Amino acid sequence: MSYDLVIIGAGPGGYTAANRAGQLGLRVACVEKDPTLGGTCLNVGCIPSKALLHSSELYEEAREGFAEQGVKLSGVELDLPAMMKRKAKVVTTLTRGIAGLFKKNAVEWVKGTARIAAPGRVAVTDPDGATRELETKAILIASGSVPIELPGLAFDGERIVDSTRALELDAPPNELVVVGAGAIGLELGSVWRRLGSKVTVVELTPGAVPGMDREMAKLLERALQKQGIKFLFESKVESAAVAGERVTLTVRGKDDATKELFADVLLVAVGRRAYPDLLGLADVGVETDARGRVVVDAHYATSVPGVYAVGDVIAGPMLAHKAEDEGVACVELIAGKAGHVNYDAIPVVVYTYPELASVGITEEQAKADGREVRIGRFPFAANARAKTMGRIEGSVKMIADAKTDRILGVHILGPQASDLIAEAAVAIEMGASSEDVARSTHAHPTLPEALKEAALAVDGRSLNM
Numbered sequence: 001m002s003y004d005l006v007i008i009g010a011g012p013g014g015y016t017a018a019n020r021a022g023q024l025g026l027r028v029a030c031v032e033k034d035p036t037l038g039g040t041c042l043n044v045g046c047i048p049s050k051a052l053l054h055s056s057e058l059y060e061e062a063r064e065g066f067a068e069q070g071v072k073l074s075g076v077e078l079d080l081p082a083m084m085k086r087k088a089k090v091v092t093t094l095t096r097g098i099a100g101l102f103k104k105n106a107v108e109w110v111k112g113t114a115r116i117a118a119p120g121r122v123a124v125t126d127p128d129g130a131t132r133e134l135e136t137k138a139i140l141i142a143s144g145s146v147p148i149e150l151p152g153l154a155f156d157g158e159r160i161v162d163s164t165r166a167l168e169l170d171a172p173p174n175e176l177v178v179v180g181a182g183a184i185g186l187e188l189g190s191v192w193r194r195l196g197s198k199v200t201v202v203e204l205t206p207g208a209v210p211g212m213d214r215e216m217a218k219l220l221e222r223a224l225q226k227q228g229i230k231f232l233f234e235s236k237v238e239s240a241a242v243a244g245e246r247v248t249l250t251v252r253g254k255d256d257a258t259k260e261l262f263a264d265v266l267l268v269a270v271g272r273r274a275y276p277d278l279l280g281l282a283d284v285g286v287e288t289d290a291r292g293r294v295v296v297d298a299h300y301a302t303s304v305p306g307v308y309a310v311g312d313v314i315a316g317p318m319l320a321h322k323a324e325d326e327g328v329a330c331v332e333l334i335a336g337k338a339g340h341v342n343y344d345a346i347p348v349v350v351y352t353y354p355e356l357a358s359v360g361i362t363e364e365q366a367k368a369d370g371r372e373v374r375i376g377r378f379p380f381a382a383n384a385r386a387k388t389m390g391r392i393e394g395s396v397k398m399i400a401d402a403k404t405d406r407i408l409g410v411h412i413l414g415p416q417a418s419d420l421i422a423e424a425a426v427a428i429e430m431g432a433s434s435e436d437v438a439r440s441t442h443a444h445p446t447l448p449e450a451l452k453e454a455a456l457a458v459d460g461r462s463l464n465m
C-alpha cells in the first residue's frame with residue numbers, strides 16, 4: 001500500500017498535521033515509537049506539568065490563602081500519590097483522545113521507530129523488532145526534541161534528573177536545586193516549592209526567562225523570590241558529586257568565586273535539543289544545522305525533495321502551539337493550499353504564579369531595531385476583578401509603534417495571563433492598533449479590562465489609574 005504522506009512522530013506537530021491531512025482527504029500514516037500518542041507535550045511536558053501546577057496551587061491556597069477569603073479549613077494534607085494519579089489520568093484521557101481523532105480522520109497509527117530509507121520510503125521497526133517499509137509521496141519529520149544533558153551532570157534518574165523525572169518524584173525533595181531559569185525550570189521549581197521543597201535556581205545569564213521582556217521578567221523574579229525561591233544569577237554549576245542521598249554542587253558565581261550547594265534532587269532544565277537522531281538523515285542527505293536542527297525553507301521543505309519538517313526538530317521557539325500550527329500549514333502547502341504561520345504573533349507563557357505571558361516584540365527588541373515606540377502599562381492592583389479575586393500582583397505592558405500605533409508586543413504578568421494573552425495575539429494577527437483595543441468594549445469587571453487600560457495608557461489616557 002502506498003501513502004500520500006507518512007508523518008514521523010505523534011507529538012503536537014505530527015498528530016495535528018496527521019489530522020489535518022486526514023481532513024483534506026490524504027492517505028496518511030503517523031509513525032510513533034512510544035506506546036502512546038501525544039509526544040512530549042501530552043506525555044511528559046505541557047499537560048502533566050500544568051496538572052501538577054494546578055494541584056499544587058490549590059494545595060498552597062488551601063493551606064495559606066483560603067482563610068483570608070473567609071473559608072476555614074482544618075487539617076490540609078498533601079496526598080502526593082493521589083495528585084500523581086490525577087495527573088496520569090489527565091494525560092491518559094488526552095492521549096486516548098488523539099487516538100480517537102486519528103480514527104475520525106482516517107489516520108493510520110503505525111507503532112514503531114521510523115528511519116528514512118530513501119525519499120518516498122520510510123522503514124519502521126515495530127516494538128517486536130520486525131521491520132517493514134512504507135511507500136509514500138511525501139514524508140513529514142515531526143520527531144521533536146529531548147532534554148539537554150550537561151557535561152558532568154549526567155542524568156541518573158534519581159538524584160540528577162531531567163524534567164520528565166521531575167514530574168514523578170515520590171516525595172518533595174527537602175532541597176531542590178534547579179539548573180536553568182527558563183519556563184520549565186521555574187514551573188517545576190514552583191510545583192515542588194508549593195509542595196514543601198526549598199528551591200534554589202542557578203542560572204548562567206543575569207536574569208530569569210532570558211529572551212522575555214526584561215522589565216516583566218524582573219517582576220516575575222521578585223514575585224518568585226517573595227514566595228521563597230532563591231536565585232543565583234550569572235552562576236554556573238561546575239560539577240556535581242552524588243553520595244548516597246545527597247548531591248554536592250560546585251557553583252561558580254559572577255565574582256568568579258566558587259561555593260558549594262547541597263541538594264537531594266538536582267533538576268537540570270537548561271533547554272532541549274532537536275531530536276532527529278534515529279532518522280538516518282545524513283544517509284539520505286537531509287541537511288541539519290550546527291545545533292542538529294533540520295533545515296527547512298519557508299514551506300517546511302528540507303534539502304531533499306518530498307521530505308518536510310515541523311515543530312521542535314526545526315528552528316524557532318520550542319512550543320506545542322508553534323509545532324501544531326506549522327504541522328497544519330505544512331500539510332496545507334503539500335495539498336496545494338495556502339498554509340501560513342505568523343511568527344510575529346506566537347504567544348509564549350510561563351505558567352508560574354503569577355503567570356508571565358508574552359506575544360510580539362519586547363522593549364529591548366524595539367530598541368535594538370531602532371523602532372520608535374509608545375508603551376502603555378497598567379497594574380492588576382488597579383483592576384477591579386483582580387481585587388475581587390485577591391490576585392493583584394503584576395501588570396500589563398503594551399508596546400505600540402509610535403507612528404502607526406500598530407501593536408507590536410504585549411507582555412502580561414498576572415493572574416490567568418495565559419488566557420489573557422490570546423486577545424493580544426489576535427490583535428497582533430489582525431494588525432490592530434492600541435486605539436482599536438482601547439475602543440473595544442470589555443466586560444466589567446474582568447481581567448481583560450487591564451489590557452484595554454494598558455492600550456489606553458499607550459496614549460496616556462488610562463481611565464482607572
Ligand SMILES: Cc1cc2nc3c(=O)[nH]c(=O)nc-3n(C[C@H](O)[C@H](O)[C@H](O)COP(=O)(O)OP(=O)(O)OC[C@H]3O[C@@H](n4cnc5c(N)ncnc54)[C@H](O)[C@@H]3O)c2cc1C
Nearest residue numbers: 009011012013033039040041045114144311312318319320
Ligand atoms: C516539562 C515541559 C513542559 C512544557 N510545557 C509547555 C507548555 O506549557 N506549552 C508549550 O507550548 N510547550 C511546552 N513544552 C514544549 C512542548 O512539549 C514541545 O514544544 C512540543 O511537544 C513539540 O512538539 P513536536 O511535535 O515538535 O515534538 P514532540 O512533542 O517531542 O513529539 C515528537 C514525537 O516523535 C517521536 N519520535 C521521535 N523520533 C521518532 C522515530 N524515529 N520514529 C517514531 N517516532 C519518533 C517521539 O517519541 C515523540 O512522541 C513543554 C515541554 C516540557 C518538557
